[in-house]
Amino acid sequence: AMAAGDVLPVIVFAILFGLFLTRLNGPNVDTVHRVVDGILEIIQALTLAIVKLAPVGIFALLAREVARSGPGIIWDLRYYFVTVGAGLLIHATITLPTILFVLGRRQPLGYVRKMSPALATAFSTASSSATLPLSMECSEEAGNRRGVTSFVLPLGATVNMDGTALYEAVAALTIAQMYGVDLGLAQQALVLLTALLASVGAAGIPMAGLVMLVVVLEAVGLPLAGIGTIIAIDRVLDMMRTATNVWSDLVGTAVVNRFEGGPS
Numbered sequence: 001a002m003a004a005g006d007v008l009p010v011i012v013f014a015i016l017f018g019l020f021l022t023r024l025n026g027p028n029v030d031t032v033h034r035v036v037d038g039i040l041e042i043i044q045a046l047t048l049a050i051v052k053l054a055p056v057g058i059f060a061l062l063a064r065e066v067a068r069s070g071p072g073i074i075w076d077l078r079y080y081f082v083t084v085g086a087g088l089l090i091h092a093t094i095t096l097p098t099i100l101f102v103l104g105r106r107q108p109l110g111y112v113r114k115m116s117p118a119l120a121t122a123f124s125t126a127s128s129s130a131t132l133p134l135s136m137e138c139s140e141e142a143g144n145r146r147g148v149t150s151f152v153l154p155l156g157a158t159v160n161m162d163g164t165a166l167y168e169a170v171a172a173l174t175i176a177q178m179y180g181v182d183l184g185l186a187q188q189a190l191v192l193l194t195a196l197l198a199s200v201g202a203a204g205i206p207m208a209g210l211v212m213l214v215v216v217l218e219a220v221g222l223p224l225a226g227i228g229t230i231i232a233i234d235r236v237l238d239m240m241r242t243a244t245n246v247w248s249d250l251v252g253t254a255v256v257n258r259f260e261g262g263p264s
Contacts, residue, residue, distance in 0.1 A: 015197070077233055080174045084237050087166050088244045096251045104254035114142040115250050122246035126206040126238045128157045131246050139250060144257040152256050156249030163244030164209040165199035167237060172216045175226030187220045194219040209241060210234055 021032060097108035104111075112119070118135040122128060132153060139149040172191045176183050183191065198212040210231065217224055 012197070015200070077230065080170065080230060081233055081237065083174075084167050084170050085240060087170065088163055088240050091162065091166065092244045092247055096248055100251045100254055104251065104258050106254050106258075111142060111250075111254065112247075114138060115247070118250065119243050119247055123239045123243040126235070126242045128161075128242055128245050128249070131242075132157050135246055135250060139253050142254075144253050145260070148257045148260055149253055152253040153249055156252055157246075159200045160249055160252065161199035161202050161209070161241075161245050162248050163241035164202050164212070165195045166244075167209055167241045168195035168198060168213050168216050171213055171230055172220070172222060174230065175217065175222050176220075178226055178229065179223055181222060183220065190220055191216060206242075207234065207238055209238065 021029065021036075097112075100106050100108050100111060115135075115138050118131055118138045121134050122131040125131060135157075136149050136153050139153060140146055169192050172195065173183070173188070194216045198215040199209070202208040202212045210227065213227060214224060217226070
């Protein structure tokens with residue numbers, strides 16, 4: 001499947017592999033753990049190096065698209081920007097506060113004020129991993145138990161990327177419209193599923209969601225060249241979705257804390 005570029009089975013296999021890896025013990029399993037951790041560190045270092053060169057690549061890709069389609073293509077992205085921004089805003093201000101109030105038994109406004117340093121850092125750095133220490137500090141100061149905080153937040157910074165999933169789904173549908181590709185209901189469902197699975201595998205570093213967008217596009221056969229167009233405005237959206245991801249982690253921490261017998 002990997003050789004053929006069929007990424008969805010690869011993602012499913014990776015999830016199952018990791019699931020069973022956590023359930024086994026022994027020296028051989030420990031060796032696999034170390035190998036996987038080493039590969040992860042290498043990939044993250046490689047991604048960070050690529051991100052540092054991203055401005056040059058973005059300029060080149062954008063220049064090609066503008067030369068081919070005209071400068072109006074940037075203005076045409078306003079609908080894409082508004083759609084992603086509105087989706088993230090609704091999720092962050094309605095969906096997550098409702099979950100916090102109903103399941104976590106916390107007042108959303110008071111809780112978000114206590115988490116504002118972490119959210120501001122997430123927005124400015126576009127990295128949930130870089131925000132993690134401050135998120136843990138804010139969580140404990142808000143009354144969440146240290147044991148719950150130290151378990152939920154590192155896990156959430158790794159796999160809970162709901163803002164990224166929303167962005168990837170909208171980006172894929174936007175690219176399909178740009179190239180005149182009519183996606184059926186089954187293909188749209190595949191986009192949503194792949195975006196969800198790909199977001200789980202996204203690293204907590206800047207522009208990681210854009211890297212995983214390749215997986216979503218390949219799953220439904222959309223041209224990867226479309227990334228060169230939307231990448232022009234991705235930095236701001238990256239900041240927004242990272243803040244949403246971190247806010248979701250903090251809400252999840254409050255919910256788990258309540259069900260684990262913490263203060264409500």
